[in-house]
Amino acid sequence: MKFLLIMNINPKVLESLTEEEQAAIGAGHGDFIKEISASGEMISTQALADPSASVTVRAVDGVPTATDGPYVEAKEFIGGYYLVDVDSKERAVELAKKIPDAGIPGLGIEVRQVMFEAGSEM
Template sequence: MKYLILMHIDPAVLESLTEEQQQQIGEGHGQFMATTKENGEFISTQALGDPSTSKVVRSNGGGPEVTDGPFVEAKEFMGGFYLLDVEDEARIVELAKLIPDASIPGLAVEIRPVVFSDLGDG
C-alpha cells in the first residue's frame, strides 16, 4: 500500500536549531532514504521551496485568479514528502518515527494513504 509522509516545517523552529542539530537532521534523512531503498519501500521524495515563492490559483467567481503565497496563513508549511510503498499501516507508522523531524518539538510528519495514483508511465 502506498503512503505519503508529509513533513510540516515551522521556520522559527528550524532557525533555532544548532548547526549540529541541522547536521543530524540531514544525516537522519540520508539514513531514512537508504533504509527504505534497501527494503524496496522507497518510491520518491521531494523537498519543496519556501511558501513565499508559491502561487495560488483559485476561483474569484468569474474564473481563475493567481495570487502570491500559501493558501492559508500559518506559521507551518509543507516542506517536502516521501512516497513509500509498504506492507501496511503499522509499517508506515514505524518508518515515520524514523524521520528526524518527528523527534523535534515544533516539527511534525503526517501520514496519508494514497487513494489514486498515475505515475505517467506511458
C-alpha cells in the same frame, strides 16, 4: 499499500535550530533514504521550497487568479514528503517515526494512505 509521509514544517522552528542540529537532520534524511531504498519500500521523495516563494491560484469572481504567497496563512507548511510502499499502516507509522523531523518539537509527519495515482513510470 502506499502511504505518503507528509512532513509538516514550521520555518520558525527550523530557523531556530543550530547549524549542527540542521546538519544532523540532513544526515538523518540521508540515512533514512538509504534504509528504505535497501528494504524496497521507497518509491520517491521530494522536498519543497520555502512557502514564502509560493504563488496561489484561486477563483476570484469565478476567474482563476494568481496571488503571491501560500494558500493558507499558517505556521506549518508541507515541507516535503516520502512516498512509500509498505505491508501495513503500522509499518508506515514505524517509518514516519524514523524521519528525523519526527523527533523535533514543532514539526510532525502526517501518514496518509494513497488512493489513486496516475502518470508515474512503473
